[in-house]
Amino acid sequence: MLRVLFLALCLSSGAAFFSTPASVVSRKQVSRLFVEQVEGNPTYKKVFVAGGTKGVGKCVVESLASSGTQVVCVARSDTSVTDLNTIENVLCHKGDAFDYKSIEDNMWGCDAVITTLGGTTEEGKRVDYEGNNNVIEAAGILGVTRVVLVTSIGCGDSKDAAPPAVFEALKDVLSDKEKAERVLQRYYTNTNWTIIRPGGLKSEKMTGKAILTEDKLAIGSIHREDVADLVVKALKSSSTKKKILSAVDMSLGSNVGGEREVAEFQL
Numbered sequence: 001m002l003r004v005l006f007l008a009l010c011l012s013s014g015a016a017f018f019s020t021p022a023s024v025v026s027r028k029q030v031s032r033l034f035v036e037q038v039e040g041n042p043t044y045k046k047v048f049v050a051g052g053t054k055g056v057g058k059c060v061v062e063s064l065a066s067s068g069t070q071v072v073c074v075a076r077s078d079t080s081v082t083d084l085n086t087i088e089n090v091l092c093h094k095g096d097a098f099d100y101k102s103i104e105d106n107m108w109g110c111d112a113v114i115t116t117l118g119g120t121t122e123e124g125k126r127v128d129y130e131g132n133n134n135v136i137e138a139a140g141i142l143g144v145t146r147v148v149l150v151t152s153i154g155c156g157d158s159k160d161a162a163p164p165a166v167f168e169a170l171k172d173v174l175s176d177k178e179k180a181e182r183v184l185q186r187y188y189t190n191t192n193w194t195i196i197r198p199g200g201l202k203s204e205k206m207t208g209k210a211i212l213t214e215d216k217l218a219i220g221s222i223h224r225e226d227v228a229d230l231v232v233k234a235l236k237s238s239s240t241k242k243k244i245l246s247a248v249d250m251s252l253g254s255n256v257g258g259e260r261e262v263a264e265f266q267l
């Protein structure tokens with residue numbers, strides 16, 4: 001009885017009795033407060049997308065924004081900033097993944113992160129490790145504990161999936177992407193991360209038949225729209241926590257071990 005009376009007194013005198021004063025709520029706590037649970041699968045209200053100007057990243061941005069999720073991006077060119085800001089629910093600022101501050105400042109307030117960063121500058125600087133590392137580090141600093149990193153088949157334990165000549169041609173890029181994968185796995189132990197490794201990308205219409213698989217020897221092609229669809233589904237699925245998944249499309253002749261029913265990872 002006394003406990004009930006005490007609880008009633010606390011509630012009537014304001015929840016502040018138990019809660020942290022707003023002025024001392026940290027950036028980390030604010031990020032976590034955005035996450036909601038719906039039937040076991042999390043939903044995210046504000047997602048930072050690195051690499052959202054084109055390819056897989058742009059399809060991810062369009063998919064999330066069209067479902068009402070707030071999307072935040074940084075883009076290197078004024079044209080891309082203007083282009084992305086014409087999409088409802090998207091906020092894009094000028095920034096560069098090599099500039100840690102521009103990533104952290106824009107990620108503030110987001111509750112999940114997706115990065116599809118890739119490519120090389122005119123000076124030959126690759127973004128695959130350094131840029132992704134900045135994104136992962138900013139998420140860690142801000143307490144954004146959901147991160148989806150898109151790399152490539154050929155990274156890590158999927159090395160043997162890539163034909164030797166392809167691996168040889170791409171080995172430096174793959175090695176940089178793999179370094180980013182390792183940072184996420186080893187140093188961000190509180191993070192709910194998912195790594196998605198697509199096969200060869202094509203910019204054609206979505207087939208809707210692509211799959212994610214844990215088969216490390218899976219190899220083949222996939223359309224960018226299908227990768228984006230799988231990335232968004234993986235983001236929202238609790239079964240992808242700390243999983244490394246290859247993304248391929250068997251309807252395009254991709255090889256996976258066994259039948260689709262056996263190979264497909266259930267989201």
Ligand SMILES: NC(=O)c1ccc[n+]([C@@H]2O[C@H](COP(=O)([O-])OP(=O)(O)OC[C@H]3O[C@@H](n4cnc5c(N)ncnc54)[C@H](OP(=O)(O)O)[C@@H]3O)[C@@H](O)[C@H]2O)c1
Pocket residue numbers: 050051052053054055056057074075076077080095096097098116117118119120127131150151152153197198199200201202224
């Ligand atoms: N091509 C393939 O067959 C293949 C196969 C497997 C995996 N992948 C990987 O899958 C991912 C998606 O590939 P994709 O071809 O769809 O995309 P993409 O055309 O390579 O786009 C990469 C994105 O990264 C951004 N970016 C690069 N450097 C940046 C920087 N310093 N600051 C900010 N943004 C930067 C680009 O922005 P800008 O518009 O400013 O350039 C673009 O939005 C990439 O990581 C790629 O390496 C590719």
